[in-house]
Amino acid sequence: MKVVVQVKLLPSPEAAAALAATLHACNRAADRASAVAYETGTKSRNNLQKLVYADLKADFGLGAQPAVRTVKKVVDAYATLRAHIGAGNLGPVGAKRRVQAESKPIVFRADAAQPYDDRILSWQHDAATVSLWTVAGRLRGVRFVGHPGQLKTIRECRKGETDLVHRDGMWFLTAVCEVPEEPLSEPVDWIGVDRGIVNLATASDGSNYQGRRLSRYRRRHAAKRAELQARRTRSATRRAKRRAKNEARHAAHVNHEISKEIVAVAQRTGRGIALEELRGIRDRVRPSRDQRATLSSWPFHQLEEHIRYKAQRHGVPVLAVDAAYTSQMCPRCGHTARNNRPSRDLFPCRRCGLAGPADHVAGVNVRNRARSAWVLANGPVPQGT
Ligand SMILES: [Zn+2]
Secondary structure (H helix, E strand, O other), X not given: OEEEEEEEEEOOHHHHHXXXXXXXXXXXXXXXXXXXXXXXXXXXXXXXXXXXXXXXXHHHOOOHHHHHHHHHHHHHHHHHHHHHHHOOXXXXXXOHHHHHHHOOOOOOOOOXXXXXXXXXXXXXXXXXXXXXXXXXXXXXXXXXXXXXXXXXXXXXXXXXXXXXEEEOOEEEEEEEEEOOOOOOOOOOEEEEEEOOOOOOEEEOOOOEEOOHHHXXXXXXXXXXXXXXXXXXXXXXXXXXHHHHHHHHHHHHHHHHXXXXXXXXXXXXXXXXXXXXXXXXXXXXXXXXXXXXXXXXHOOHHHHHHHHHHHHHHOOOOEEEEOOOOOOOEOOXXXXXOHHHOOOOOEXXXXXXXXXXXXXXXXXXXXXXXXXXXXXHHHOOOOOOO
């Protein structure tokens, strides 16, 4: 499977200046190629290259290989835009966003990421340095750092393009790696995962991930951000943006930890992971007003992606099940009613009396649905079909 691994570069001030000049030159060149692609309606990489290759080299100081990469970057950007439009992400024909996107060439940020290939970027793993092309000549011995696992992945599995990225004043390389997967194991059972507001994830064995403390953290941040936004001054807006960024980073970290834990438990116990189909989450829970903001801002989709990705790497099967009534159905007698769930936390079955924490009960329902779905999909084929 493809994964993207990031390392941080530690360039000297002079080297950093050369990198910055390189991104600027490449993105101005990309703008030129983009304008030509837009005016001539050229979609193919070869054709666009014929039209702009000489100019990119002569006018922007790009070498042969950087010019080729820049053309590809432009062609890819238009392909992505067409895919977004095709998928309806920018609205129907005539929608303002869509008209805006279609009425002018794509423009690249001055420090947008630039793709490199092995001819213009080489790795010295033992020394933890790279050597790469810049408009100021080849830079050698630029140090990089990263987590040991990431460094190992890059050393052993790197394949294809690497992007030079400038973000928040720091320099990174993001490398595409092709990581071997473990074969999918036949699960002995399932862990049902209920994703909710207070507990982001509750497993069918009762363990839950990130409860009230995180909830408080998120409420506090949401309040602080609302307060800053209400001020409408430039510095308040800037601080609100920075806060939003920090929250997003924190959320990504939490999602990473939760998914790591769930996948580790599943792998250790030979079980698969059952998730509710995501679109169910918002309909099912009826958040109180102050929770609504927190819920819509929590990246549940990212949590699911993390779980799927880690599970795939470790050969753990993942199944999405129908989320309807998982919070109102009694897993023992099947009685389904809204008043089985009188409050967010409690589940007392009105018919048979089974009682427990509501999140846990929902997790059990998710697990049970996965059990029957798996048997249906993998059981013996009925005769006559
Ligand atoms: Zn019951």
